[in-house]
Amino acid sequence: MIKCENLKKVYPVKKSKGYEALTEVDLEIKAGDFLSITGPSGCGKSTLLHILGFLDNPSGGKYFFQGKNVTSFNDRKRSMLRREKIGFIFQSFNLLPRFSASANIMLPMLYAGVEKSEALERSYKLLEDVGLKGKENNSALELSGGECQRVAMARAIANKPELIIADEPTGNLDSKTGKNVMALLKKLNGEGLTVIMVTHDNELAKIASKIIVMKDGRIEKTVGR
Amino acid sequence: MKITELLKTGSLEIWHHKMRSFLSFFAISIGVISILYSLVLIYSMSFRTKKALEIAGPGKMTVQMPRSGGENTDPNAPKDVLTLDDSLAIRKEFQRLYMVSPSLKKYVRVTHGKFNAHQLVEGISTEWRRRGWIYTLKGRFLNQYDVDNFERVCVIIKTGGWIKKPKWIKLYSWKDRFQEYIKHNEVLGSTIQLGDNLYTIVGILEEPVLEKNPKTFLSMSGRWGGKIFVPITTAQRFLSGWSMNGDGIESISIDTGEEKKINSYKKKIEKFVQSRHSGKLKFEIKDYRELIKEQLTDKARDMYTVLIIGIIAILAGGIGIMNVTLATVYSRIKEIGIRRAIGATRMNIMSQFIVEATFLGFIGGIAGVFIGIIGIQYLASKGNTDMMMVQWWMPFLSILAAMLTGFFAAIYPAWSASKLDPVEALKYE
Known part of the structure; x- marks a missing residue:
């Protein structure tokens, strides 16, 4: 599903060559994989995640997504890929606070051109699936951390993506709620979705079928298939 | 989205x-x-x-003295002004003109029965009626005999009403006391005091309904004419306090009959009037469009x-x-x-x-x-x-x-x- 060759990311820094956040990253992820990326802070995990999720462009190398070289895709094409193929889950949930739970879930569907009535219906169904039936009209401010993350997960799968990108999804949750979220992620993976997760927690990383450990912008070690 | x-x-x-x-x-x-x-x-x-142009017609112009008066600044020097004779000469020289009507206006005290107030009185000639607005006449209009003999007779205008008053016309709902008076009193044939003299009301001119009256669509300041008319010669002789001397008048209204001829007539009349005053008279000729514009x-x-x-x-x-x-x-x-x-x-x-x-x-x-x-x-x-x-x-x-x-x-x-x-x-x- 994903193939990266010699991927590089350099951030410009004044009066120097720039800061190299990623160096010669080669990576292959198959459809249905559950990949964990771990490593210390500043090792390039998030940079890699942003490039894989089309939020950022690599400075060098090639990125193939479903066989297509997407390295030189323009902003519009990358937005379309994000909208249709990818679902994001963030550490801080990143819900729109003034919107209700269902409105947050509807948002990516509306961007994708889904009819409002259908989007509303699907948002209710998704909230039921993540165990938040009855919370449809609660704003994000009225939900607990765990509930917010479940809404975020429902939003991530609203457009039926093929890839879920999770950046420290349990980072802001207590251990019990974190486990529930991980169980949900595992369930989604079990339904065929590819999951890429960044985490500091080595125990959580073990849930994945494949773990890559990063250091200083390079892949230091790959564990698993 | x-x-x-x-x-x-x-x-x-x-x-x-x-x-x-x-x-x-x-x-x-x-x-x-x-x-x-x-x-x-x-x-x-x-x-x-x-x-206003649609109803009144576009072929009209006015020869008039500038507002500041003649060009002489010395108050004791005799003023060179437009005269009734100028008006008659224009009529004689340009016989194809549809209308040449001299005018002299003055606010005077008007007394009739219980009515007593200042009103604008206008001295006019018999050609005034040719200005094309449709009036209904009761009694008679001023005739040449009145003009030639300084007759103390007058004709009064009675304004028309609305057929259907538009909502936006609230402005015009103010009441003219003189109009209210003549509306409720039969004045035809009676005597009215204009200034120091008594005049006989020989005619009532009823204006068209306001929808068809060009004045409706122009200023209501009174510059467009008085409501009481006397012969021009009578106005010159009897109404006291005229700023003009002797044969002087204020303006001459001219109707060429059609718009096309306005410019050529304008030039010709200007040259003609100048020649009569040895080029010393300060006057202006404004066509209807210019007047409206002003x-x-x-x-x-x-x-x-x-x-x-x-x-x-x-x-x-x-x-x-x-x-x-x-x-x-x-x-x-x-x-x-x-x-x-x-x-x-x-x-x-x-x-x-x-x-x-x-x-x-x-x-x-x-x-x-x-x-x-x-x-x-x-x-x-x-x-x-x-x-x-x-x-x-x-x-x-x-x-x-x-x-x-x-x-x-x-x-x-x-x-x-x-x-x-x-x-x-x-x-x-």
Whole structure:
């Protein structure tokens, strides 16, 4: 599903060559994989995640997504890929606070051109699936951390993506709620979705079928298939 | 994303930042009020001009002394003025002219029964009736005998009413005491005192209904003629206090019969009158269009001032909206990042902010139109301003101006928002 060759990311820094956040990253992820990326802070995990999720462009190398070289895709094409193929889950949930739970879930569907009535219906169904039936009209401010993350997960799968990108999804949750979220992620993976997760927690990383450990912008070690 | 969804988000944002939004749409409202007022004035002026020309005919001109009088500055020096003889000479020289009518006007005390007030009395010749407006005559009009023999006779104009009074004409609801008097008293054949002398009312000229009267669409200041007519010679001899000496008159109304000939006649008559006064007489010839233009000049100046104020206000409103939108963009950087992450394109982000600002302009426009129409109705009812004709398209045009202001003011902030790096935006707290 994903193939990266010699991927590089350099951030410009004044009066120097720039800061190299990623160096010669080669990576292959198959459809249905559950990949964990771990490593210390500043090792390039998030940079890699942003490039894989089309939020950022690599400075060098090639990125193939479903066989297509997407390295030189323009902003519009990358937005379309994000909208249709990818679902994001963030550490801080990143819900729109003034919107209700269902409105947050509807948002990516509306961007994708889904009819409002259908989007509303699907948002209710998704909230039921993540165990938040009855919370449809609660704003994000009225939900607990765990509930917010479940809404975020429902939003991530609203457009039926093929890839879920999770950046420290349990980072802001207590251990019990974190486990529930991980169980949900595992369930989604079990339904065929590819999951890429960044985490500091080595125990959580073990849930994945494949773990890559990063250091200083390079892949230091790959564990698993 | 559909515009309804963008509007929903926009209204949420506007509601969430009530005071900030109110301040920016308030400025827009002031601009809209001024623009609406200017539109009403522009339309009313052009309607009046068109209507006045349509009814009165475009072939008319007036030879008149400048307002400052003759060119002599020495008060003891004899003034060279337009004379009745000039009028008669023009008639003789240009026999194809449809009408040559001299005029001399004076406000004098008018007494009849219980009525006693100052009124404008106008000295005219028999040709006055040719001016083309349709009057119904009761009794008789002034004749050549009256003019030749300085007869103390007069004809009174009785103004017509509305067939169906338009709503915007509230201005004209004021009552003319003299008209009220003659409406309720039979004056034909009776004696009336004009100044120091008694006159016999020999005729009543009933004006056409107001819809068909060109005066309706012109100024009501009285410059367009009196309501009591006496023979021009009688006016020269008996009505005291004329500023003109001897054979002097104020103006000569001329009708060429058709518009095409106005310019050539204008030149010829000017040359002719100059030749009669050895080139020393200071006078001017204005055709009907010029007279109307002159009347409307002051109004136009006011109107342009209001329009400029309106444009400045609406621009200030636009800058306000730009400022608010920029502030909104900075306060919603994180939201922009989230929207971009879940698939919003740059265009989606731009349209979000543009729709919000245009909506803000729309609200300002609605408020402005609402207040503006109430204000205009109030001014019209007080009668201290000119004709007020609010057309259905004026509020729409004003609202459109407000929306366009919001639209254009939001382009730069919206563009800035769409240029934000999604990764940086997501990190923003």
